[in-house]
Amino acid sequence: MKCAVIGGTGLIGSQVVTNLNAAGHQAVPHSQSTGVDVISGQGLDEAVAGVDVVVNLTNSPTFDDASPAFFQASMDNLLAAAGRGGVGHVVILSIVGADQVPELDYYRAKVLQEDILAAGPIPYSIVRATQFMEFVDAVLSWTADGDTVRLPATRIQPIASRDVASAVAEVAAGAPLGGIRNIAGPEVFSLDELGRITLSHRGDDRTVVTDPTAGMFAVVTGDVLTDTHAHLAPTRYADWLS
Numbered sequence: 001m002k003c004a005v006i007g008g009t010g011l012i013g014s015q016v017v018t019n020l021n022a023a024g025h026q027a028v029p030h031s032q033s034t035g036v037d038v039i040s041g042q043g044l045d046e047a048v049a050g051v052d053v054v055v056n057l058t059n060s061p062t063f064d065d066a067s068p069a070f071f072q073a074s075m076d077n078l079l080a081a082a083g084r085g086g087v088g089h090v091v092i093l094s095i096v097g098a099d100q101v102p103e104l105d106y107y108r109a110k111v112l113q114e115d116i117l118a119a120g121p122i123p124y125s126i127v128r129a130t131q132f133m134e135f136v137d138a139v140l141s142w143t144a145d146g147d148t149v150r151l152p153a154t155r156i157q158p159i160a161s162r163d164v165a166s167a168v169a170e171v172a173a174g175a176p177l178g179g180i181r182n183i184a185g186p187e188v189f190s191l192d193e194l195g196r197i198t199l200s201h202r203g204d205d206r207t208v209v210t211d212p213t214a215g216m217f218a219v220v221t222g223d224v225l226t227d228t229h230a231h232l233a234p235t236r237y238a239d240w241l242s
Contacts, residue, residue: 071113090123157228
């Protein structure tokens with residue numbers, strides 16, 4: 001199949017392109033660096049013309065209340081171009097539990113993206129992933145202060161980006177789901193515990209203090225960001241750290 005991967009030069013997109021091409025498909029990466037802009041629409045028609053599948057992995061540059069406008073504009077432009085180009089399948093990547101955390105602007109924005117795709121005229125698939133292992137360092141940096149890092153005990157189920165890319169490529173190469181597939185890492189941790197494991201592995205002697213008010217994930221309650229019934233990826237966190 002011919003596949004256009006929009007956002008195809010990023011962390012997930014570059015691996016999706018590699019996986020699809022290795023499986024015998026013809027996947028082409030597109031991004032602002034290749035002249036494709038999902039907000040202005042520049043280059044979109046050319047990128048998706050005559051392709052079988054579009055995988056949209058573009059992301060809002062911010063996680064605040066500006067993010068819904070990004071996903072509204074980008075999806076409107078992408079679906080319009082895909083319709084003109086005769087695309088038969090559109091795939092996006094979203095977040096497990098996004099609809100359960102309306103307090104977070106970015107999560108509401110991802111649900112908006114899902115809703116726009118589902119309401120559109122083109123057969124679709126939504127892959128929802130749990131938190132990426134690659135993002136743990138960023139999470140630690142948000143609430144680091146001197147010798148301490150404050151983290152809530154939010155339960156998460158981290159997944160390696162390579163496993164996310166594998167799942168997205170598999171879905172892209174298959175028939176449209178017309179719905180959502182959840183993917184997750186094989187283990188559930190509390191975020192403060194994950195912080196301690198990470199710092200210990202790296203020989204970092206900072207102390208993790210459990211703080212239910214710290215950082216973006218403080219508003220998350222219960223197990224909404226986990227799914228033990230999801231398609232479970234193989235990579236364990238300790239193996240990824242190593």
